[in-house]
Structure formats: C-alpha cells, structure tokens
Amino acid sequence: MEAVKIIGFLCNWCCYAGADLAGVSRFQYPPNIRIIRVMCSGRVDPVIILDAFLYGADGVFVGGCHPGDCHYLEGNYYAEKKIEMAQRLLKEARVEPKRLHLEWVSASEGERFSKIMKEFSDEIKALGPVTFETEALEAACLAAADYRLRILATKERELLEVGNKYGEVFTQHEMDRLLDDIVREEYEEKRILLKLKEPRSVKEIASELNLKPNIVLRHIMDLKRYELVDIHELRDYTPVYIARKLDEEGITE
C-alpha cells in the first residue's frame, strides 16, 4: 500500500484528457492518486471532497480546464469558489487546507499533468497521513451541505463582479472577511449540533469546544428555532439540550 492516499476529481474534457495524454506519452508519476472522472470540475461538491477526507484521503486533487477553456463555459470558475469554500472548512476542522489542491490542466498538457502529480504527491508525503478529529470533519461536511455556505460559494463570483441586489460590488477583502465570519459561525453551529447527539448543557459544550458560553447559547437558540434541537431536561435548573435525529443524505449513513 502507498504511504499516502490521494483522490483526484478530473473533468472529462481537459484534465482527464491530459491524464490520458500523460499515459499515452508514458510520462511517469507516483502511484498515489486514484482518479474519479466527472464531466466538469464545477460538479465537484465540497461535501464530497470533505467526505473523502473524512473517510481517509490524505489529499484531494481537483483538475479542471484552464480559465476560458471550460467545455461548459464557466464551470471551472464556480469550481474555484467551491474549492476555496472547502479549504476554509478544512482550516476550521484543523486539516491543512493545502491538502486540497485545484489546478487547471488542458488536454494537451500530459507532461505538465505528470509534473503536477509528482509535486502534489511530494507535498502530501511531506505533510504525512492526515490526522483530524472525526467530529470536526463531520461538522465541516454538515456545514458544506447546508444552504448558507452553498449560496455563498455559488454567489461569490456574482457578488465580486456584478454586485448584490442593490448593486453593491464587494471587494475581495470584504468578501474574505464575510466568508471567514460566516464559515466559522456555520462550523461552530454544526459542531454544537453534533455534540448534542448526547444531552449536554451550554457550559459543557462551551468547555468541550473551547467556545464562549454566550456564543454557544446563541447557536443553540438558532438551532432550536430551526427545530433541530430540543430541551432534553432541566438539571439543577440548568437546561440540557439534545439534537433531533440527524438525517442528512449522503453524509452520515
């Protein structure tokens, strides 16, 4: 078995064809990568990427067409934002974001593909096998599956280029700040939700997750409002909460 496991999601039109050309031309590269063909890099859902890490991938590579070359015109631009979103979530879950790598490779870049494979493989080998707290990555998966981050990852381009409903165009700096805040909030909320698989009080969660109790309470109130969390019991006048049964397709079986 190889020391590190890498999964590659390659778009059918450019990067997968580039990998084929590497083969036809016999350009050698390390045998760590397992390739999955998708029609477009824009298809690669952050949920699937994070799930791959959760199941033991040490690195994930996404290969699409060069800007302007996308067979579907703009799929690769969307892919870029989705990958960035997944990287932010990895960071929250304390997994090195550079374990997830996006690259544009054309159908004629067989030699370059093999070079990129070697470089990425070296990088992952240097990082070593991935380590993480299962619940942390599970929370990242849940956050990636929830609507807020999905809207943001998809709308980011529009907000940066065209502007919002009121015609306000965001600068990259503003966007980054906004994303940092929202990604953290979403991640924290999902961590709390997962903690509440077992009955817990605000204080207990706050100490386990190293968060301020008032922040935990605010998240729990939100979760209660979304009907995801109920009060389980009152323990010495302290409410103890519990999550309703999670039923998220494809993430937790």
Place this chain on the structure above:
Amino acid sequence: MTEEIRIGVFICHCGINIGGVVDVPAVVDYASTLKHVVHAERNLYTCSSEGLEAIKSAIKEHNLNRVVVASCTPRTHESLFRATCKEAGLNPYLFEFVNIRDQCSWVHMHEPESATEKAKDLVRMGVAKAARLEPLEELTSDVIPTAVVIGAGISGMTAALSLARSGFSVHLIEKEREPGGLLRNLYKLYPTDELAAEFLEQRIRAVNAHERITLHLSSTVKEVEGYVGKFKVILDEAGVEQAIDAGVIIVATGAKEFEPVGLYEYDGEKVITQLQLEEKLKKSDLNWAAIKTVVMIQCVGARGEVVGYCSKICCMNAIKNAKLIKETHPEVNVFIAHNELQAYGEEYELYYRAAKKAGVRFLRFPLEQRPKVRKSEGKLIVDVFHERLNLDIPIEADLVVLSVPLVQNPDALHLSKLLKVPLGQDKFFFEAHVKLRPVDFATDGIFLCGTAHGPKDIGESIAQGYAAASRATIPLAKGYVRSEPIISSVNEELCVGCGICESVCPYGAIEVVEVDEDKKRARVTSVKCKGCGTCGSSCVKRAIKMYHFSDDQLIAQERAAVTTEVR
C-alpha cells in the same frame, strides 16, 4: 428496484500494455472477492471481437446486470463497450469504465507492484460506482444539414466538395484572400511531377462552381457556440460579422513551414528553405549560370534540433526538387545530406531511384553530428560529417536548401480554445484516437483533416479530407444525433425554487417555474442540458441529481478509493 445486483468485471491485458506491468490475474482474483461481483475474467484485448463476445456471453450466462471493464480510457472505448452491453440486452448506462492503462500501467511502468495495487483500487472504485448505476435512456436531437469547413487548403476543399456532392450545404472558411493553402507555394508534385498550380486550379474551379459551397475568403472564426447538430459559428468576413448555423465542423487549417532563423546561416537568398526553392523554380528565378553546386540539408530544426518530431514529407520533397534540378540542369551538382531517408512504398522508392539515376548524390550524416554551414572568403561551405571516414567533407555550395519541418499555425491555439478541442504535444490538433478515430475529435460533431493534424503530403491530405467528410456525413445524413442522457434532474419534493441552479446554468437548461399557486420549482429542459452538473453542486437543498455522476455514485467511488470493502 429490489433486483439483486450482479456485476461482471472484465480486465484487459491490452497485449502487454497493461499485462506487461500490472499483474492482471491477481486483479481478477481480487475483483471476484468484491461485493456484488459474480463474475470476473481477463481478456487479451477486451475490445477485440473475442473480448466483446466474452462480455455478451457472460451477461447471458451469469445474468449480469452491471458490467465493469478495466482497460484503457472511456474517451476512446466507452461507446464500444456500451454498444456491446446494449447488444446483449443490457442498458448501456449500466456499464462502468475503469482506466488501468493510461492511469496505471503506462504511468507507473517501473513500479509493477504499486501499479497492481492501484489497479485493484481502481477496480474496487469502479465496482462501487457500478453497483449504484441506473438505466438511462438516450435523447435525440435534430442535425442542421450544413457543414462548416475551416481552411480552404487542399484537404479542406476536398472535404467541402465531398460533402457538397453528398447533398449538404458547406460553408468553406479561408483566412487568406484566396483558397489553396500551402499548395499555392509548390512548384511540382511528387510522384507525378505535375504542376501544382494546374492541379490546384482544377480543385478551386470545382469549389467555386459548386452551388452548395459558399466560400468565405479573408474570414476568421470569432466564436463557436452549440454542440453537434446545432453549432453556431460566428465569422469575421473581411470586417463584417456573420453567423452560420451548422450541424458539423471540420478543422482543416493546415500548417506552415518552420522558419530556420539563426540556423545554418539561413538568409533567404543563398541559404533558403525548400518552399522558397519551389517558389524560385516556379518563377524561374534562379541564375543557373552562377550555380554549380546545390546542397540540401535534411531535418533542419526537426528531430530534436528545435521541434521533436519528424516532419515526414521533407525527404520526398527534397528528392523531388533535387531530381527536377538535375533533370533540367544535369551539369549542376546536387547533394542531399540526410540522416534517415523516408521514401516509403513502391512509388516513392521508384521516385528515389529515379533521382539517384538522374545523378542526385546522397550523403548520410549522424543525427548527433549534423552538417555545418560556414562562410569562407565569400564562399558557402557545407561540412558534412562522413561516418565511415570519420571526417568532415567540405562541399562548396552556391545554393543551400534547408528541409525544414511543417509546424502548427500560431492561431491554432485560439481556434482550439474556441472549439474546445485539444492540441497535442507538438501543437498539432489531436485526434480522438490515433487508430480508431483518426479524423474525429473527442468532441462530437467536430472532425479534422490535413496538415493541421500533423505533417502530410498532398495525397494523404486529400485522403484525410475525404475521410473527415465521410465521418461528418454520418450525423448529417441521419438527420439526428443521439445525445447522452447524462443530464440533471430536480427532486421537486426537496426543491424550494430558489433559482440558484438557473443562475449557474450556461445553457438555460434549467428554470424555475410556478408548478402550483405560490409554489415554484426548478425544471430541467433535457435536450438543452449538457451534463456539467454545476447546478447539482450549487443546489442549496441538494435537490438536483446529476445522472450517471450522482452524489451517491461519486461518494461511493471516493470512499472505495480510501477504504477497502471486501466481501
């Protein structure tokens, strides 16, 4: 849908291409231990008729309802295996391809053990996906009975004439002010020695005379939209924009001669290229009284000097020009300094002998010691290294002719981006498969011919022009194409009608409609959907399913890549 999943796995040796590196029997043994796999076998060539028969009989014998082939790339062979499944009564979309050649044996040639382990992993991933495949039905759409041929050189004109004579309208697009391409620069053609201008004139006349061919001169392609059957090509015709609707596109943009600037004292006067020589021969623009010796040097700039490939036509071209000089001016010494000499086939071999008989002298040099051209006291000296004698033979030359390779036109890159078709390592257009689909691109409805695809002589360019036209005729004559049902579909139970999918779809294939009072849902127009799946990865409720690349299929594949699940 409680039918038991029965998967058959077929592992291809591909001769020694896979079997020479990967331990195929071990992969077969491994495959047979996987969940749902009821049959696993290996074939010398799964794509051969025996291999395909083996698939068909196994489907019947073992009552298979999923087929996995581990061999080469789906980009070339998926349609063949799907058709085989269909012939055996299995829905073609219950087939899954695993690439253990391009992604394994060919790229890990020196690590057979790791390659075998990787092949097992890839097969496990393919089986995991196969277990979740669903039967799908193909879609059909109409084909506009018009072709666009880009480039009015000899192969483009051949393709255009062939299509027009088959009854289809053709728009022939040429960037220059007149048609003809490279052939316009030639003097005479081998092996018949007929005049290139006369030969070309006949073709141009036929093109101009044909009622179904519209020739667009001084025209370049600005934009290309659409897909097989319904392309829209936007032209810039002498500054005027024009849109053409067409069902197919043929790329015949040709090549150009490499300019050997800085090599072999090239100056365009006394040291010239073969094309420049032809131009001078054509115009009788050489002062033979002052030319006693002509030296031709082969492989200039080719075979590792500047470009890596052999241009393949320069040998015959040099032989032809040398023979023509010798025949008209027997007193002139004509040398060809060459490394290898390509004069394949009987006709070309006889032509080579005729040149020898006419007195052309051939000098062989090793590729590591190419000839050197130097100037000494106003004279041109060519030093040709003689291998047996192990010394440089200096030849005083009055004219040096460099045989340079054909190279891709600089604007080919732009066109390749517009059409979304690839260029290979040598920058020539890259066919879908060198043997199985030599004039097709991997993209449906786009074909190629002529020197845009690589160096070729006139005969080959013409043959390829006919080939491309014949391939393009298939969708044109049928009038419809079947398109893959790899499209998205909305689960209206989960959809909230937010419209984010509509905003990301590049084809307007998905839109939010009012299904009930105050109830909006996204709907997919199947024929418009091209299957990228960006709507699926954007859907806020994860309510969009991308057929054949669904979340559960991709997750199964990705999990199988990193976890082993043996029965």
